[in-house]
Amino acid sequence: MNQPESEVAAKCSNPRCETASSDQLPLCAGCKQARYCTKACQKEDWKDHKLFCKHVASNGANSASLDPMLYYQKIAPYDPKAKSLASDIGLALPGPNDEFPGFAMLMRRLVVTGRDTPENLSLLFGQNKAGQLDECHKDTRLEVLLRPPPGSPMYVMAKSMGYDENCPPWTPREPSATEAQKIKEIRDMQETIRRHMGSRGVSNITSGDMREILVSNFGNRWSQVMKVYQDAVNAMDQGVGL
Structure with missing residues (x-):
């Protein structure tokens, strides 16, 4: 492990570690991002950290084909940019033993805050976004842009699932020409x-x-x-x- 160049108080990247934050936590030699208080802590966390470590070392090539669910669980929680994005939209990234919460709430938060850009989707879900994730994105965009009223099944479902609890103000991106046409068809x-x-x-x-x-x-x-x-x-x- 290499010593960090700057003395910034940090917490051990092993979520099971209870050691207090310190300015002397060495960096992982592979990704140069995770910090560990001891070799033992690094070894204990390697099972969960290795995918992200290889992701960084390969400049993303090692994770290009990862399923979006696995990427969200194993790569995003270690990525400072992904963690910052999640915090901005009022969510916390999963811990190593947390179950996958599904795409619905994650996608809704990105869409309602206008943060559902290709770059941000890649931060949370990786490059392999075709299929279920892409369909979820399209459906969520349509639902949010429709602004379903109280008493509608869409509104009640979102409310009952707590999708908008602690959500920042709604600032969705304007509809594309294709989305605008679909919305018109639905209104008609x-x-x-x-x-x-x-x-x-x-x-x-x-x-x-x-x-x-x-x-x-x-x-x-x-x-x-x-x-x-x-x-x-x-x-x-x-x-x-x-």
């Missing part, structure tokens, strides 16, 4: 639903209403707009309570 669908339901109100909508709305308005294209219909209904006040 909501108007179609309201006209169909009339005095009965959206809270009384049934599967029969769904079929009638889709078939009468979209004919044999009804299956192509099913997702739009679902998003529209879930973002409407149906009187759903917590």
Whole structure:
């Protein structure tokens, strides 16, 4: 291990260590970022630290193919930039024995604070973002930009899961042209639903209403707009309570 060049009080990077912070903690020779009070502490933490250490030593090449979930659990918690980002959006990165919390809350925080840039997504989830993570990002952006009202299934779900507890102010990025078009399609669908339901109100909508709305308005294209219909209904006040 190499001695740090600057004397800055630091805590041992082994989360199991109870030694007080010190200005004499040597740096890990591999990544030059983690600090340990003893060789024994470094050895005890190596199982959890090694992926991040190799990630830094290889300039990210060693972790390029990591699953986003594994990256979030094993790389991000050791990365000072990732930790700073998590703190900015009101979250704490996981410890070595914590279970993966799922993408939903993490992505929502990034989106509502306008921090869901490619660079920030890479800080938390790595480079391998195709598939489930990418879909979660798209769906979350759409939901946040729709601003579902109280009483809507989307609003109640977010509230019941505590997604916005201790959340900084909402400052989502403006919708792209593609997102703006999708939002318009959903808003138009909501108007179609309201006209169909009339005095009965959206809270009384049934599967029969769904079929009638889709078939009468979209004919044999009804299956192509099913997702739009679902998003529209879930973002409407149906009187759903917590």
